[in-house]
Amino acid sequence: MEELGLYRINNFVVTSNSKKFKDYNAQAQVDFHKNNFYRDPSFHMDIFNLHPFDQLTIHHIIDDTELFDVVGQVVTYKGVQTFKQGDSNSVFINIALEDDKLNAACDSNYERLSQTNSQQCNSITDELAKGIVPFKYINDLTVCTEEASYWIAAKVVCFDLDHGWSYMACNKCIIKVEQDGNSFFCPKCNSEAKVVHRYRLQVRVMDETDLITLLLWNREAVQLMEKTAKELKKGLIDDDECLYPSELDDIVEKKLMFKVTVKESNIYKQDEVYKVLKFAADESFFKEYCHPSLNFFKE
Numbered sequence: 001m002e003e004l005g006l007y008r009i010n011n012f013v014v015t016s017n018s019k020k021f022k023d024y025n026a027q028a029q030v031d032f033h034k035n036n037f038y039r040d041p042s043f044h045m046d047i048f049n050l051h052p053f054d055q056l057t058i059h060h061i062i063d064d065t066e067l068f069d070v071v072g073q074v075v076t077y078k079g080v081q082t083f084k085q086g087d088s089n090s091v092f093i094n095i096a097l098e099d100d101k102l103n104a105a106c107d108s109n110y111e112r113l114s115q116t117n118s119q120q121c122n123s124i125t126d127e128l129a130k131g132i133v134p135f136k137y138i139n140d141l142t143v144c145t146e147e148a149s150y151w152i153a154a155k156v157v158c159f160d161l162d163h164g165w166s167y168m169a170c171n172k173c174i175i176k177v178e179q180d181g182n183s184f185f186c187p188k189c190n191s192e193a194k195v196v197h198r199y200r201l202q203v204r205v206m207d208e209t210d211l212i213t214l215l216l217w218n219r220e221a222v223q224l225m226e227k228t229a230k231e232l233k234k235g236l237i238d239d240d241e242c243l244y245p246s247e248l249d250d251i252v253e254k255k256l257m258f259k260v261t262v263k264e265s266n267i268y269k270q271d272e273v274y275k276v277l278k279f280a281a282d283e284s285f286f287k288e289y290c291h292p293s294l295n296f297f298k299e
């Protein structure tokens with residue numbers, strides 16, 4: 001079995017962890033034979049933005065507004081709070097996670113939400129209605145003097161392919177790798193790397209007040225395209241005349257709500273690229289917040 005691999009187990013037995021010398025402290029253990037499990041190719045691990053625990057305190061690798069995934073063991077929790085969101089309740093819990101490799105604990109906010117469009121829209125409603133994440137037109141966004149996150153309503157008008165639309169990343173640290181013949185080298189891990197194809201997609205969007213470039217990393221791009229970068233790259237290899245996957249054209253002219261972050265580089269270094277934290281394709285939200293001349297039903 002490979003680390004971070006996903007497997008189906010056909011038959012297994014749960015028994016008491018009563019060994020004299022225990023490998024771990026759990027009360028039960030799962031026993032199965034190697035012939036009883038196999039890889040599940042239908043599940044794409046590259047939809048996760050996984051980071052090891054030792055990167056969480058390194059500022060230049062993880063910024064404060066970045067969304068990412070970790071794998072750890074819940075060792076304790078506190079501060080359970082329940083919030084009403086529409087017709088359902090959401091539970092927020094402060095949990096302490098432990099990395100079994102580093103034995104390092106960190107506090108994280110865990111939000112238990114059903115991954116449905118209605119729940120996502122309720123979350124956006126709270127952020128906007130309560131002023132947690134303000135809404136701005138693009139011309140106001142570009143003159144912000146405070147590092148923060150904002151919602152915008154904009155239409156995708158084209159791609160910015162100066163830096164391509166994807167990259168080959170190290171499967172462990174997701175840093176871009178260097179190709180050396182038929183192998184790949186990760187400068188961060190300082191070793192030969194197993195690679196995965198990940199999105200780095202820049203799009204130009206407008207809202208009738210201004211035009212900016214948005215950057216979608218792998219997770220947001222997979223959600224938007226509903227396909228992994230690997231799947232799109234496979235189709236591109238079969239069509240040598242095309243410079244980018246034709247599926248990308250499907251999002252041009254789409255009108256979406258984007259949650260973006262204004263960083264120090266946007267304020268002081270005139271960086272015109274804004275990172276997307278998440279997006280929503282809900283028509284009612286777009287119609288409510290979009291610029292009057294950018295009506296959702298207007299083509």
